[in-house]
Amino acid sequence: MSTSILLCCSFSFLLIYSFSTPSTATIHSNETDRLALLAIKSQLHDPLGAISSWNNSVPLCLWTGVSCGRRHQRVTVLDLRNQSIGGNLSPFIGNLSFLRSINLGDNNFYGDIPNEVSLLFRLEILILANNSFSGTIPKNLSHCPNLIQFHAYRNSLQGEIPPEIGNLLKLEILYFSENHLTGQLPSSIGNLSSLLQLDVGLNSLSGTIPYSLGRLRSLFYLNLGGNNISGNLSSTVTRLVLGDNQIYGSIPPGIGNLVNLEALSMEKNQISGTIPHDIGKLKMLEALYLDENSLRGSIPASIGILPQQILGITTLSIGLDLSNNLLSGSFPSQLGNLKTLLVLYISGNRRSAQNTSSMLQMDELFPMVSYAELRRATDDFSSSNMIGQGSYGLVYKGTFGEKRTLVAVKVINLQEKGGSRSFISECQALRNIRHRNLVGIVTVCSSIDSKGADFKALIYEYMENGSLEEWLHQNKDQLDASNLSLFQRLNIAIDVACAVEYLHHHCEPPIVHGDLKPCNVLLDQDMVAHVGDFGLSKFLSDTAPETQSSSIGIRGTVGYVAPEYGMGSEVSMPGDVYSLGILLLEMFTGKRPIDSMFTDGLTLHEFAKMGLPERLWDIVEPSLLLEASSGNNNVEKFARRSGEGRVRTEECLVGVLGIGVVCSMESPAERMEMTDVVAKLCGVRENFLGRRI
Numbered sequence: 010m011s012t013s014i015l016l017c018c019s020f021s022f023l024l025i026y027s028f029s030t031p032s033t034a035t036i037h038s039n040e041t042d043r044l045a046l047l048a049i050k051s052q053l054h055d056p057l058g059a060i061s062s063w064n065n066s067v068p069l070c071l072w073t074g075v076s077c078g079r080r081h082q083r084v085t086v087l088d089l090r091n092q093s094i095g096g097n098l099s100p101f102i103g104n105l106s107f108l109r110s111i112n113l114g115d116n117n118f119y120g121d122i123p124n125e126v127s128l129l130f131r132l133e134i135l136i137l138a139n140n141s142f143s144g145t146i147p148k149n150l151s152h153c154p155n156l157i158q159f160h161a162y163r164n165s166l167q168g169e170i171p172p173e174i175g176n177l178l179k180l181e182i183l184y185f186s187e188n189h190l191t192g193q194l195p196s197s198i199g200n201l202s203s204l205l206q207l208d209v210g211l212n213s214l215s216g217t218i219p220y221s222l223g224r225l226r227s228l229f230y231l232n233l234g235g236n237n238i239s240g241n242l243s244s245t246v247t248r249l250v251l252g253d254n255q256i257y258g259s260i261p262p263g264i265g266n267l268v269n270l271e272a273l274s275m276e277k278n279q280i281s282g283t284i285p286h287d288i289g290k291l292k293m294l295e296a297l298y299l300d301e302n303s304l305r306g307s308i309p310a311s312i313g314i315l316p317q318q319i320l321g322i323t324t325l326s327i328g329l330d331l332s333n334n335l336l337s338g339s340f341p342s343q344l345g346n347l348k349t350l351l352v353l354y355i356s357g358n359r360r361s362a363q364n365t366s367s368m369l370q371m372d373e374l375f376p377m378v379s380y381a382e383l384r385r386a387t388d389d390f391s392s393s394n395m396i397g398q399g400s401y402g403l404v405y406k407g408t409f410g411e412k413r414t415l416v417a418v419k420v421i422n423l424q425e426k427g428g429s430r431s432f433i434s435e436c437q438a439l440r441n442i443r444h445r446n447l448v449g450i451v452t453v454c455s456s457i458d459s460k461g462a463d464f465k466a467l468i469y470e471y472m473e474n475g476s477l478e479e480w481l482h483q484n485k486d487q488l489d490a491s492n493l494s495l496f497q498r499l500n501i502a503i504d505v506a507c508a509v510e511y512l513h514h515h516c517e518p519p520i521v522h523g524d525l526k527p528c529n530v531l532l533d534q535d536m537v538a539h540v541g542d543f544g545l546s547k548f549l550s551d552t553a554p555e556t557q558s559s560s561i562g563i564r565g566t567v568g569y570v571a572p573e574y575g576m577g578s579e580v581s582m583p584g585d586v587y588s589l590g591i592l593l594l595e596m597f598t599g600k601r602p603i604d605s606m607f608t609d610g611l612t613l614h615e616f617a618k619m620g621l622p623e624r625l626w627d628i629v630e631p632s633l634l635l636e637a638s639s640g641n642n643n644v645e646k647f648a649r650r651s652g653e654g655r656v657r658t659e660e661c662l663v664g665v666l667g668i669g670v671v672c673s674m675e676s677p678a679e680r681m682e683m684t685d686v687v688a689k690l691c692g693v694r695e696n697f698l699g700r701r702i
Contacts, residue, residue, distance in 0.1 A: 039069050039070075039077065039081075039082050039083050039084065041104055041106075042069060042083055042084040042104070042105055042107070043069045044101075044104075045101040045102070045104035045105050046063055046069070046072070046075070046084070046105070047063065048099050048101040049098070049099040049101055049102060050063050051099070052096050052097050052098075052099045053094055053095065053096040053097075054094065054095040054096050054117070055092075055094055056093050056095075057092055057093050057094075059073055059074070059089060059092035059093075059094060060072070060073055060074065060089070060092075060094070061073075069082075069084070070082060070084075073089075074087060074088045074089040074092075075087060076088070078107060081107070083106075083107035084105050084107060084108060085107050085108060085109050085110070086108070086109065086110045086112075087105065087108060087110070087111050087112070087113075088110070088112045089112070089113055089116065090112045090113065090114045090115055090116070090136070091114065091115040091116070092116060093116065093117060094113075094116045094117065094118070095116065095117030095118065095119065096117075096118065096119070097118070097119065097120040097121075098113070098118055098120065098122070098123055098142075099123070100123040100124075100125040101125070102123055102125055102126060102129075103123065103125025103126065103127075103128035103129065104125075104128075105129065106128065106129065106130075106131070107131060108129050108131060108132055109131050109132060109133050109134070109155075110132075110133060110134040111126075111129075111132065111134065111135050111136065111137075112134070112136040113136065113137055113140065114136045114137065114138040114139055114140070114160065115138070115139045115140075116139075116140050117140065117141060118137070118140040118141065118142055119140070119141040119142065119143065120142065120143065120144070121142070121143065121144035121145075122137065122142055122144065122146070122147055122161075122166075123147075124147050124149055126147065126150065126153070127147060127149035127150055127151075127152040127153060128152070129153055130152065130153060130154065130155070131155060132153045132155060132156055133155050133156060133157045133158070134156075134157060134158045135153075135156060135158065135159050135160070135161075136158070136160040137160065137161045137164065138160040138161060138162045138163055138164070138184065139162070139163040139164075140163075140164055141164060141165055142161065142164040142165065142166060143164070143165040143166065143167065144166065144167065144168075145166065145167060145168035145169075145171075146161070146166060146168070146170060146171055146174070146185075146190075147171075148171040148173045149173070150171075150173070150174070150177070151171075151173040151174065151175075151176035151177060153177070154176075154177070154178070154179065155179055156177050156179060156180055157179055157180060157181050157182070158180075158181060158182040159177075159180065159182070159183050159184070160182070160184045161184065161185055161188070162184040162185060162186040162187050162188070162208065162459075162460075163186070163187045163188075164187075164188050165188065165189060166185070166188040166189065166190060167188070167189045167190065167191070168190065168191065168192070169190065169191060169192035169193075169195075170185065170190060170192070170194065170195055170198075170209070170214075171195070172195040172196075172197045173197075174195065174197065174198065174201075175195060175196075175197025175198055175199070175200040175201060176197075176200070177201065178200065178201065178202065178203065179203055180201050180203060180204055181203050181204060181205045181206070182204075182205060182206045183201075183204065183206070183207050183208070184206070184208045184460070185208065185209045185212065186208045186209060186210040186211050186212070186232060186235075186459065186460075187210070187211045187212075187459070188211075188212055189212065189213060190209065190212040190213065190214060191212070191213045191214065191215070192214065192215070192216070193214065193215060193216030193217070193219075194209065194214060194216065194218065194219055194222075194233075194238070195219070196219040196220070196221045197221075198219065198221065198222065198225075199219060199220075199221020199222055199223075199224045199225065200221075201225065202224070202225070202226075202227065203227060204225050204227060204228050205227055205228060205229060205230070206228075206229070206230040206231075206461075207225075207228060207230070207231050207232070208230070208231075208232040208460060208461065209232065209233060209236070210232040210233060210234040210235045210236070210250060210459070211234065211235035211236075211459075212235070212236055213236065213237070214233070214236040214237065214238055215236070215237040215238065216238065217238065217239055218233070218238060218239070228246055229246060229248065229269070230246070230248040230461050231246045231248070231249055231250070232248075232250040232460075232461050233250065233251050233254065234250040234251055234252040234253050234254065234274065235252070235253045235254070236254055237254060238251075238254050239254070246267060246269070246270065248270075248271055248272045248457070248461045249267070249270060249272070249273050249274065250272075250274045250457070250461055251274060251275045251278070252274045252275060252276040252277050252278070252298065253276070253277040253278070254277075254278055259280065259281060259282030259283070259285075260275070260280060260282065260284060260285055260288070260299075264285060264287065264288055264291075265285070265287030265288060265289070265290030265291060266290075267291065268290065268291070268292070268293070269293055270291050270293060270294055271293050271294060271295050271296070272294070272295055272296040272297075272457055272461070273291070273294065273296070273297050273298070273299075274296070274298040274457065275298065275299055275302070276298045276299060276300045276301050276302070277300070277301045277302075278301075278302055279302065279303065280299070280302040280303065280304060281302070281303040281304065281305070282304065282305065283304065283305055284299070284304060296455075296456070296457065299331055299334070300331060300332040300333050300334070301332070301333045301334075302333075302334055303334065303335060304331070304334040304335060304336060305334070305335045305336065378452050378453075378454050378468070379454065379456055380454060380456045380457065380458050380459070380464050382409075382454075383407065383418055383420075383454055383466055383468070384459075386407035386408055386409045386416070386418065387405040387406070387407040387418055388407075390403075390405055390420065391405075394406045394407065396417065396475075397417075397476065397528065398528075401421055401422055401425055401427065401428040401431040401432070402419050402420045402421040402422045402428070402466075403419070403420050403422070404417050404418065404419045404420075405417070405418045405420065406418075406471065407468075409451070409468065414451075414471075415471035416451055416468050416469065416470065416471050417468070417469045417470070417471050417472070418466055418467075418468050418469075419466060419467045419468075419469065419542075420464075420465075420466045421465040421466060421467075423462075423463050423464075423465060429463075429465070432455075432465045432467070434543060435467055435542075435543040436453060436467070439467075439543060442511075442512070442516055442520065444507075444508055444511045445537070445539075446504045446505065446507050446508035446511070446537070446538060446539055446540060447508050447511070447539055447540055447541070448469050448470060448472070448531055448539045448540065448541030448542075449469065449470040449539075450467060450468065450469055450470075451468040451469060451470060452468045453465075453466070453467050453468065454466040454467075454468070469541065470539075472531035472532055472533050472539060473532075473533060473534040474531075474532035474533060474534065474536060475531065475532060476527060476528045476529075476530060476531055476532070477501065477527040477528070477530035477531075477532065477538065477596075478526075478527035478528035478530075480492075480493050480532070481493070481527055481595065481596065481599065482527075482601070492632050493596075495633050495658065495661065495662075496697075497536055498596050498597060499661065499665065499690070499693065499694050499697065500536070500537075500538075500694075501530070501532070501536070501538040501596070502592075502593055502596060502665065502690055503687065503690045503691060503694065504537060504538035504539075505525070505530055505538055505540055505589065505592065506589060506683065506686050506687045506690055507687055508538075508539070508540040509522060509525070509540070509585055509586075509589055509683050509686075510683035510684055510686070510687045512585075513582050513585065513682075513683045514683065514684060518549055519549040519582070520543075520549070521549060521580045521581060521582060521584065521585055522540065522543065522585050522588075523543075523580055523584070523585070524542060524566060524569070524588075525540070525569060525585060525588035525589055525592055526566050526568075526569045526588065526592065527592065527595065527596075529541055529542040530592075549581075549582075567603060568591065568601065568602030568603040568613075569587075569588045569591050569592070569602060570584075570587075570588070571583065571584035571587040571588065571677070572587075572675055573677060581677065582682070582683070583677035583678075583680050584677070585683075586672050586680045586681060586682070586683060586686065587672060587673050587674075587677075587680060589672055589683075589686065590614075590668070590669045590670070590671070590672025590673030590674075590680070591613060591614070591669070591673050592669075593665060593666070593668060593669030593672065594613050594614065594616075594617045594666065594669040594670070594673065595613065597629055597630060597633070597662060597665055597666055597669070598613070598616070598617060598628050598629060598630060598666070599629075599630035599631065599632075600613055600616065601613075613673075614670060614673045614674075614675075616628060617666050617669060617670050618670050620666075621663060621666055621667060621670065622659075622663045625659060625662055625663060625666075628666070629662055629666075633658075633662070657696065657697050657699070658697070660693075660696060660697070661693055661694075661696070661697040664689070664692075664693035664696070665690070665693055668681070668686060668689050668690060668693075672686060
């Protein structure tokens with residue numbers, strides 16, 4: 010046998026060996042990685058075809074979810090998150106020796122976490138969250154010395170947290186919540202000097218909090234909730250979640266030493282005694298949940314004592330839940346200092362407490378609901394239940410309460426600038442207003458989510474017929490029953506105008522909505538319009554000047570926002586009138602204010618103005634032209650039977666569009682007031698029907 014044949018056979022044997030048995034041996038090319046990934050693929054279910062590119066016709070580094078290093082072209086990142094992929098994770102994962110990041114979160118992986126992951130000594134990020142991994146946490150993960158983040162929450166992991174976890178000295182984030190873990194929290198966790206966040210909530214852990222946890226000076230988030238744990242606490246934690254455990258005895262007087270604490274959750278335990286006075290030392294505290302315990306006595310006055318610098322933060326939201334205890338007596342007068350308190354829940358205590366804070370009305374009007382309740386109501390905020398998007402958050406359909414009432418849940422995006430402020434604005438506005446043409450609020454939620462992060466949501470009445478935006482534009486090419494008739498559009502226009510007129514002239518203090526547009530107009534089962542989304546609303550009695558740090562920026566949406574806002578003017582009633590004028594023009598012309606036809610100075614306002622009255626039929630929505638000819642609605646048929654059908658239709662359209670043009674004048678001084686808008690729109694409807702409504 011020649012030397013060349015012998016070398017070829019030897020090389021082939023080496024490839025077969027590396028493919029058949031995971032090992033630390035590597036070939037200095039990405040062929041090892043390619044074979045390993047194909048072996049991983051062979052054990053997976055891929056209903057969405059996410060890894061269909063993993064084949065010989067596509068270069069390895071172009072495969073979906075695969076990233077390679079520039080110099081050596083070895084696989085450094087494997088990111089297959091949220092692809093509905095199922096199956097076992099192959100031990101061949103250990104052959105991807107250059108991996109620095111693995112993200113398999115939000116899939117359907119099951120079976121054990123392979124021990125071969127420990128061969129990845131370069132690994133920094135391991136995300137296996139929200140799958141169905143079972144078995145135990147591999148002890149030899151400690152062989153990954155560079156690991157910084159390990160996310161394994163929402164799986165079916167069992168057994169104890171291995172003490173070897175304490176050898177991962179670079180670990181910063183460790184999430185094991187919502188599994189079936191048992192045993193005690195190992196004391197070796199105290200060795201993780203870099204640890205910032207530790208979440209082992211909703212398991213079956215027992216025993217005491219290890220004393221060594223107090224050594225973690227960098228730790229700012231600790232969640233032990235939903236276990237059977239007791240013990241002392243770290244002094245550096247900023248978010249402490251201990252709810253739904255078996256903690257008993259009194260709240261320790263030393264609780265005030267947790268000087269950095271921002272959120273304290275100890276609900277659903279067996280805590281007795283009184284609330285210690287030194288809890289008032291927690292100057293950074295934003296949320297305090299002590300409900301469903303056996304606390305006695307009265308509320309200490311120290312809770313109302315907050316430093317001036319905190320009282321000056323207008324966006325600060327504080328939740329206080331002391332419900333279902335044995336508290337009695339009156340609230341301290343200092344509680345009235347909590348001007349930014351959004352949620353106060355005190356029910357289930359029988360002697361009555363004296364309401365000395367004006368913010369106590371929040372609990373009476375909007376009884377607080379928990380994050381867990383909303384999660385259940387929306388099927389874990391499923392994408393299939395998402396029905397829209399507001400100015401600062403996503404909106405989900407949900408079934409809420411014992412009666413399974415349909416609701417719309419708006420989850421505020423607190424990561425976006427102005428999100429927290431918009432929540433406060435909406436709460437303040439909706440607390441004081443009631444009108445048939447405003448979306449009714451059911452309740453609010455100001456809490457923390459399963460990861461300990463701030464969570465805020467507003468729960469509204471559900472509107473069966475969706476938004477005006479959908480009716481105006483999603484069925485643009487279908488001239489059938491789903492299109493809005495002239496009479497329906499006229500009624501909706503009057504509904505919206507009545508809502509704005511109420512905000513401007515019948516609320517004390519007056520309220521400017523700030524973001525009128527079709528997607529913020531919702532239709533109930535009877536096609537009655539309701540104005541919603543008060544995230545940019547403002548009370549006109551607010552006298553504090555807007556500053557760079559507190560302003561959300563230009564208020565409103567491009568195309569609907571009044572031109573003076575772009576030049577720095579304060580929000581005002583004429584600004585809402587302008588937005589309403591654009592809305593009217595859009596409803597009856599079918600053109601968006603940002604339509605591609607509006608260029609070179611031509612605007613929706615100018616387009617409508619040039620068409621009135623002689624070229625009316627050149628500017629109106631085409632379906633209304635057909636309607637005028639056929640009379641496909643009983644109301645319009647009534648008008649035509651009077652012998653003046655087409656004339657009245659034209660007069661109606663000229664009237665409404667004329668109101669829209671005047672309302673959307675560039676100068677605020679030339680626009681109508683809302684009382685006049687409502688009167689004129691009602692006059693147009695009466696003339697159209699030939700009778701008063």
